[in-house]
Amino acid sequence: MKQPLRTESIISILKDFKPKDMSFLALHEPSFQGNEWVYVKECLDSGWVSSVGKYVDKFEQMLQEYTGMKRAVAVMNGTAALHVSLLLVGVEPEDEILIPTLTFIATANAVAYCGAIPHFVDCHEETLGLDPRKLELYLQEIAEVRPEGCFNKQTGKRIKAVVPMHTFGHPVDLDYLLEVCVKYRLELVEDAAESLGSFYKGKHTGHWGKVSALSFNGNKVVTTGGGGAILTNDEELGRLAKHLTTTAKKPHKWAFEHDQIGYNYRMPNINAALGCAQLEMLPEFIEQKRALAKKYKEAFSMLDGIKLLTEPTHSKSNYWLHALILDPEYAPLRDDILTETNEQGIMTRPAWALLHKLPMFCNSPKMDVSIAESIEQRMINIPSSPYLGANNV
Numbered sequence: 001m002k003q004p005l006r007t008e009s010i011i012s013i014l015k016d017f018k019p020k021d022m023s024f025l026a027l028h029e030p031s032f033q034g035n036e037w038v039y040v041k042e043c044l045d046s047g048w049v050s051s052v053g054k055y056v057d058k059f060e061q062m063l064q065e066y067t068g069m070k071r072a073v074a075v076m077n078g079t080a081a082l083h084v085s086l087l088l089v090g091v092e093p094e095d096e097i098l099i100p101t102l103t104f105i106a107t108a109n110a111v112a113y114c115g116a117i118p119h120f121v122d123c124h125e126e127t128l129g130l131d132p133r134k135l136e137l138y139l140q141e142i143a144e145v146r147p148e149g150c151f152n153k154q155t156g157k158r159i160k161a162v163v164p165m166h167t168f169g170h171p172v173d174l175d176y177l178l179e180v181c182v183k184y185r186l187e188l189v190e191d192a193a194e195s196l197g198s199f200y201k202g203k204h205t206g207h208w209g210k211v212s213a214l215s216f217n218g219n220k221v222v223t224t225g226g227g228g229a230i231l232t233n234d235e236e237l238g239r240l241a242k243h244l245t246t247t248a249k250k251p252h253k254w255a256f257e258h259d260q261i262g263y264n265y266r267m268p269n270i271n272a273a274l275g276c277a278q279l280e281m282l283p284e285f286i287e288q289k290r291a292l293a294k295k296y297k298e299a300f301s302m303l304d305g306i307k308l309l310t311e312p313t314h315s316k317s318n319y320w321l322h323a324l325i326l327d328p329e330y331a332p333l334r335d336d337i338l339t340e341t342n343e344q345g346i347m348t349r350p351a352w353a354l355l356h357k358l359p360m361f362c363n364s365p366k367m368d369v370s371i372a373e374s375i376e377q378r379m380i381n382i383p384s385s386p387y388l389g390a391n392n393v
């Protein structure tokens with residue numbers, strides 16, 4: 001017999017995960033147990049802390065090896081990576097870009113930086129990411145493919161691209177989504193900010209988009225303090241990504257000449273040094289996070305009316321943030337759970353406020369987003385630091 005869901009039962013389960021010597025359990029803490037101190041000290045000792053130095057190249061190479069992608073270009077944050085990714089696939093002012101409404105604000109902001117318009121898409125109940133089937137049905141209704149591209153019959157604007165986001169590290173159904181993109185002549189750009197270390201059908205996320213974006217913010221799977229990367233398998237786009245993010249300066253021994261409006265988005269060497277040490281730890285972090293998923297799943301299986309978000313079929317997820325989903329009849333308990341856990345030193349968080357409701361995007365076009373609206377009421381992120389899954393805890 002399962003126990004009926006009560007706030008106290010959730011608290012008691014989570015408390016069991018709290019190490020005895022700790023008074024506070026964070027949502028996601030970075031861990032610096034590897035070569036972080038050595039590599040960063042080397043930057044300080046040598047003076048190479050800023051835009052020149054060996055660690056940026058090394059970090060990019062390590063990312064290429066790990067993801068299996070041809071080119072990784074390190075930048076100063078994930079939002080900048082998304083911004084430039086959109087420019088690279090040819091997004092222009094007034095284009096509409098299909099993005100999930102359930103995502104971090106960066107996805108929509110990057111669209112807005114291009115002068116383009118976010119067009120909001122619903123999420124799938126199982127992945128919490130963009131639902132390709134629902135998108136396909138919607139496009140059948142509102143889109144028209146012309147020689148110049150895909151157009152929204154309702155607004156008259158060009159729909160240029162789709163940006164799926166792999167929520168909490170769980171990959172969306174990329175094969176299906178790519179099919180839809182080909183059919184409607186849409187560019188695919190993956191917001192892979194949360195999915196470093198997540199694989200779909202054996203390949204790292206990011207391979208399906210023509211260009212994809214990673215983030216290394218302080219709370220991500222690995223951190224560079226702040227940072228991001230653009231991934232692509234297209235050598236020419238990779239070269240252009242580097243050029244655009246380093247002020248579009250023409251290579252020259254001493255002259256300053258720039259051939260277009262570029263961006264000072266490069267990742268400083270000191271951040272890349274931190275990143276190299278963190279990438280060395282990545283396999284271990286992911287093993288621990290996956291072990292934590294197993295432990296959480298078992299612990300929460302005793303409760304009725306709640307489930308732990310688990311990796312979709314064909315996928316291996318990094319389990320960046322663990323998420324509890326309450327059954328609809330228990331949705332009214334959400335705020336009580338959030339209040340009580342946080343009061344007791346267990347950090348939990350609700351879903352992001354849906355983007356289509358925010359003042360700057362509330363007039364943007366959108367499809368029916370009823371699944372996202374339901375999930376918004378019922379989702380809670382729980383402590384997800386790798387060490388919680390380590391054997392000795």
Ligand SMILES: *Cc1c(COP(=O)(O)O)cnc(C)c1O
Nearest residue numbers: 077078079104106107193215217
């Ligand atoms: C973290 C994140 C980003 C990038 O954020 P930065 O803080 O700019 O690195 C983009 N999209 C999503 C979904 C994210 O979670």
